[in-house]
Amino acid sequence: MELKIKNLKIKTGRTLIALMNSSDARELDLHSMDRIKITKKNRTETVILDITQDSKILKKGEIIVFEEVRKLMNLRNNDKVSITMARKPKSLDYIKRKLDGKKLNKEQIEQIIWDIGHNKLNDIEMTYFTAACYANFLDDEETIHLINAMTNEGDILKVNSKKVIDKHCIGGVAGNRTSMLVVPILAAAGLKIPKTSSRSITSPAGTADTMEVLCNVTISLNKMKTIVEKANGCLVWGGALNLAPTDDKIIHIEKPLSIDAKSQLLASIISKKLSVSSTHILIDIPWGEGSKIEKRKDALALKKSFEKLSRKLGVVIKVILTDGRNPIGKGIGPALEARDVLWVLENHPNQPIDLREKGIKLAGHMLEMAGKAKKGEGEKKARAILDSKKAYKKMIEIIKLQGAKITDPDKIKVSKYKKEIVAYKTGKIVGIDNQMTCKVARFAGAPENPGTGVFFIKKVGERVKEGEVIYEIYAGSNSKLKNVEEAIDQRKIYKIK
Amino acid sequence: MELKIKNLKIKTGRTLIALMNSSDARELDLHSMDRIKITKKNRTETVILDITQDSKILKKGEIIVFEEVRKLMNLRNNDKVSITMARKPKSLDYIKRKLDGKKLNKEQIEQIIWDIGHNKLNDIEMTYFTAACYANFLDDEETIHLINAMTNEGDILKVNSKKVIDKHCIGGVAGNRTSMLVVPILAAAGLKIPKTSSRSITSPAGTADTMEVLCNVTISLNKMKTIVEKANGCLVWGGALNLAPTDDKIIHIEKPLSIDAKSQLLASIISKKLSVSSTHILIDIPWGEGSKIEKRKDALALKKSFEKLSRKLGVVIKVILTDGRNPIGKGIGPALEARDVLWVLENHPNQPIDLREKGIKLAGHMLEMAGKAKKGEGEKKARAILDSKKAYKKMIEIIKLQGAKITDPDKIKVSKYKKEIVAYKTGKIVGIDNQMTCKVARFAGAPENPGTGVFFIKKVGERVKEGEVIYEIYAGSNSKLKNVEEAIDQRKIYKIK
Numbered sequence: 005m006e007l008k009i010k011n012l013k014i015k016t017g018r019t020l021i022a023l024m025n026s027s028d029a030r031e032l033d034l035h036s037m038d039r040i041k042i043t044k045k046n047r048t049e050t051v052i053l054d055i056t057q058d059s060k061i062l063k064k065g066e067i068i069v070f071e072e073v074r075k076l077m078n079l080r081n082n083d084k085v086s087i088t089m090a091r092k093p094k095s096l097d098y099i100k101r102k103l104d105g106k107k108l109n110k111e112q113i114e115q116i117i118w119d120i121g122h123n124k125l126n127d128i129e130m131t132y133f134t135a136a137c138y139a140n141f142l143d144d145e146e147t148i149h150l151i152n153a154m155t156n157e158g159d160i161l162k163v164n165s166k167k168v169i170d171k172h173c174i175g176g177v178a179g180n181r182t183s184m185l186v187v188p189i190l191a192a193a194g195l196k197i198p199k200t201s202s203r204s205i206t207s208p209a210g211t212a213d214t215m216e217v218l219c220n221v222t223i224s225l226n227k228m229k230t231i232v233e234k235a236n237g238c239l240v241w242g243g244a245l246n247l248a249p250t251d252d253k254i255i256h257i258e259k260p261l262s263i264d265a266k267s268q269l270l271a272s273i274i275s276k277k278l279s280v281s282s283t284h285i286l287i288d289i290p291w292g293e294g295s296k297i298e299k300r301k302d303a304l305a306l307k308k309s310f311e312k313l314s315r316k317l318g319v320v321i322k323v324i325l326t327d328g329r330n331p332i333g334k335g336i337g338p339a340l341e342a343r344d345v346l347w348v349l350e351n352h353p354n355q356p357i358d359l360r361e362k363g364i365k366l367a368g369h370m371l372e373m374a375g376k377a378k379k380g381e382g383e384k385k386a387r388a389i390l391d392s393k394k395a396y397k398k399m400i401e402i403i404k405l406q407g408a409k410i411t412d413p414d415k416i417k418v419s420k421y422k423k424e425i426v427a428y429k430t431g432k433i434v435g436i437d438n439q440m441t442c443k444v445a446r447f448a449g450a451p452e453n454p455g456t457g458v459f460f461i462k463k464v465g466e467r468v469k470e471g472e473v474i475y476e477i478y479a480g481s482n483s484k485l486k487n488v489e490e491a492i493d494q495r496k497i498y499k500i501k
Numbered sequence: 502m503e504l505k506i507k508n509l510k511i512k513t514g515r516t517l518i519a520l521m522n523s524s525d526a527r528e529l530d531l532h533s534m535d536r537i538k539i540t541k542k543n544r545t546e547t548v549i550l551d552i553t554q555d556s557k558i559l560k561k562g563e564i565i566v567f568e569e570v571r572k573l574m575n576l577r578n579n580d581k582v583s584i585t586m587a588r589k590p591k592s593l594d595y596i597k598r599k600l601d602g603k604k605l606n607k608e609q610i611e612q613i614i615w616d617i618g619h620n621k622l623n624d625i626e627m628t629y630f631t632a633a634c635y636a637n638f639l640d641d642e643e644t645i646h647l648i649n650a651m652t653n654e655g656d657i658l659k660v661n662s663k664k665v666i667d668k669h670c671i672g673g674v675a676g677n678r679t680s681m682l683v684v685p686i687l688a689a690a691g692l693k694i695p696k697t698s699s700r701s702i703t704s705p706a707g708t709a710d711t712m713e714v715l716c717n718v719t720i721s722l723n724k725m726k727t728i729v730e731k732a733n734g735c736l737v738w739g740g741a742l743n744l745a746p747t748d749d750k751i752i753h754i755e756k757p758l759s760i761d762a763k764s765q766l767l768a769s770i771i772s773k774k775l776s777v778s779s780t781h782i783l784i785d786i787p788w789g790e791g792s793k794i795e796k797r798k799d800a801l802a803l804k805k806s807f808e809k810l811s812r813k814l815g816v817v818i819k820v821i822l823t824d825g826r827n828p829i830g831k832g833i834g835p836a837l838e839a840r841d842v843l844w845v846l847e848n849h850p851n852q853p854i855d856l857r858e859k860g861i862k863l864a865g866h867m868l869e870m871a872g873k874a875k876k877g878e879g880e881k882k883a884r885a886i887l888d889s890k891k892a893y894k895k896m897i898e899i900i901k902l903q904g905a906k907i908t909d910p911d912k913i914k915v916s917k918y919k920k921e922i923v924a925y926k927t928g929k930i931v932g933i934d935n936q937m938t939c940k941v942a943r944f945a946g947a948p949e950n951p952g953t954g955v956f957f958i959k960k961v962g963e964r965v966k967e968g969e970v971i972y973e974i975y976a977g978s979n980s981k982l983k984n985v986e987e988a989i990d991q992r993k994i995y996k997i998k
Binding site: 013014015030031033035036037056058060061092096099100103105126127128129131132135136138139140205206256257259260261262263446447452 | 510511512527528530532533534553555557558589593596597600602623624625626628629632633635636637702703753754756757758759760943944949
């Protein structure tokens with residue numbers, strides 16, 4: 005059947021979809037969610053069919069394509085295309101197989117990931133896949149296939165080095181901007197560390213948001229390669245690169261039920277690392293009350309899962325459990341966190357000691373993993389690199405290579421709408437709540453407005469007097485400042501005993 | 502936040518969705534798939550949020566609502582509405598619970614079905630529900646709750662009688678239009694049988710398509726009530742009524758993977774029957790090679806599931822296994838099947854004996870179930886009603902009440918584009934393939950073009966000579982006839998030995 009293209013110029017967000025008039029669809033005996041082949045000259049693409057009975061939207065003889073299809077096939081309004089029925093993708097059989105509790109082989113997992121990567125599955129079909137992986141689990145072998153398939157579906161950064169080091173933190177701790185310390189320390193030690201990071205989704209700042217205060221983070225893969233060749237390391241936004249791109253699509257599907265199939269969590273993290281050719285990966289699992297993982301046994305179980313994969317994937321994965329109960333650093337929000345990082349690198353009197361020490365700890369482990377320090381001597385070496393300002397200089401080099409905006413922490417702009425919050429009683433600070441801190445910082449405007457957030461004057465372990473300033477809020481406007489003030493119950497943020 | 506309505510006039514098909522500009526969404530800290538409350542004066546509705554970054558589609562300060570939301574809230578372009586964040590529906594927790602393999606209680610299942618019924622869940626969320634029910638099964642108690650929740654979510658036809666009888670066939674057999682015999686026989690016997698049927702989805706004709714050749718089948722619930730009060734029975738299209746409406750939504754979600762969770766199959770069938778107040782239900786399970794259920798043990802397992810529910814639901818359910826290997830009747834396609842039915846009711850010499858006998862068999866069981874015949878004497882009574890033309894007269898009465906089109910089988914129009922197919926060898930016909938028959942009839946134009954399809958001259962058990970006409974194809978046009986001829990391999994339809 006020959007139909008005339010009508011471009012809708014609306015994105016579906018993911019799936020390749022075309023819309024046919026119900027009368028045309030009946031003629032070809034096609035139903036909603038069937039697959040059709042659209043052919044224009046020599047180019048053929050299989051897309052998912054949707055059907056409308058509304059002739060105001062679509063007349064007989066016309067076919068609407070959504071933006072993703074238009075772009076892929078370079079279609080113009082009134083282009084004539086031929087439509088034929090296509091088979092359902094084989095991956096649907098494999099997804100059904102997993103939902104039936106059976107095991108998938110390498111080719112089957114590769115086909116599913118290829119179809120997701122090429123927008124050949126719709127939301128319903130992808131959901132069956134995540135549901136099947138969640139309800140029926142993937143075993144180690146299947147997880148390895150998933151990791152490799154997800155890695156190979158995207159671009160790969162080739163690094164001219166036998167050892168490529170990387171780190172990942174499971175998250176859940178406010179502040180905690182250790183990557184921005186670890187990268188310059190290790191790069192200064194001569195190790196290749198092509199770091200990609202994410203932007204914030206539900207936190208007040210991601211590493212990419214924070215680094216963006218200092219320099220550009222939207223960098224092409226080629227540029228990234230050049231920077232790593234010159235400076236050994238970089239700190240770029242992963243979202244701008246086509247690295248393990250199916251991960252984002254799967255995460256989108258997992259969101260409504262906050263599903264976290266372990267196999268997909270592992271695959272998500274490791275495939276991103278493999279796609280930048282990492283050979284040595286440190287995983288930081290913060291745990292404890294108020295953190296993402298509250299119980300030690302859950303943190304240990306996750307550690308074990310990573311370690312099991314390590315052996316089978318042929319890469320070195322080391323997992324450490326860290327204290328996740330309280331925020332790390334003084335500033336919360338992109339600019340305030342960037343300032344903390346530069347203070348630590350400069351060895352500035354204002355520097356947050358907890359962030360400095362955690363950075364040294366992680367870098368120490370990584371130096372040992374990569375053979376740059378003897379067992380037990382990594383931290384010492386990391387501290388020396390930091391103290392000598394070599395890491396600071398390396399960071400300035402990286403910032404300049406990525407397109408510097410600011411290198412002086414005192415020039416980082418924070419919002420002028422500031423409010424000091426005082427202690428509600430006299431005593432010792434025994435805890436600062438991660439989630440409440442995030443809430444306040446986001447409410448104040450972070451990460452959208454980079455100069456907003458929270459700044460801790462007093463931290464856990466310190467003694468305070470009633471009425472003494474314990475933290476500051478930087479909001480995007482006077483009205484936001486008022487709203488935050490009214491909304492917060494500071495007893496829920498600071499625990500004073 | 503106050504926003505200005507922009508109606509898109511496009512249906513989502515199911516879910517209530519509104520689209521916000523990414524900058525407005527960020528201000529309220531909202532993400533894709535979050536829930537928002539839209540308030541216009543005193544009317545508030547919770548809908549699912551989608552976010553666009555394309556300011557060509559949606560400017561800051563505007564909100565797009567899809568057609569379902571516009572209609573529900575009676576919104577006009579430029580209406581000012583207030584937007585606030587809403588909680589995620591509780592049913593998402595319950596769906597997660599089932600996906601985790603836990604049991605759901607009555608209230609939890611009711612909440613899920615209410616949310617599906619009110620378009621509060623999107624495709625991803627509904628898929629998690631069907632996947633959870635499929636992978637982790639619903640036990641008998643959960644299935645009962647599901648059936649009741651699905652029934653109560655829609656309208657209920659109240660019938661002024663203690664006994665209301667109904668039947669359902671699992672399908673998979675071409676022709677097999679027994680409802681159109683059973684309804685007039687039982688109604689003539691004084692039993693209430695308010696029959697709703699579906700249209701064809703993948704077959705050449707559903708009962709609703711076939712009945713529509715003779716009269717109107719799109720009937721309101723009130724009109725249906727009046728007809729059943731007058732004539733004891735009716736044969737209407739269920740799709741036009743709001744009976745157990747969540748069923749269609751769940752079926753849509755099950756389609757891509759052809760999932761048939763047993764609990765949902767049972768709930769789908771029984772909730773439709775309970776919504777017309779049925780007290781006595783006969784289930785026909787055709788089985789055998791080439792049928793939907795090929796193995797006797799699978800047919801028996803399904804029979805057992807129905808019978809178990811019967812006791813717990815307080816309705817009488819009887820299940821019979823029938824021969825599903827071959828088509829039943831001579832005509833395949835709406836008009837040809839309608840003609841078969843009238844021929845049987847008229848006791849016409851052309852009548853297909855297999856259809857007549859199957860109708861009598863089912864009606865016999867139902868007469869016994871409802872206490873209108875002693876055990877073992879149902880068929881005799883059904884045959885007498887049929888032979889006496891009482892069933893014929895009853896059918897004419899029902900056709901007239903529904904708005905008659907045709908009552909004389911000889912006036913039913915079949916397509917003039919006809920082709921006779923001859924036997925490819927001499928021998929005995931040992932089988933006619935259901936699926937191939939359906940394919941040919943649909944290819945010829947059924948059910949879209951009601952006068953098209955297949956007509957069997959010779960049936961299973963008969964001896965034929967090579968070159969003798971064994972069946973006819975009625976197509977929608979000369980070109981369709983040619984296409985069908987070229988496409989069919991008659992050895993795949995008729996098995997001659």
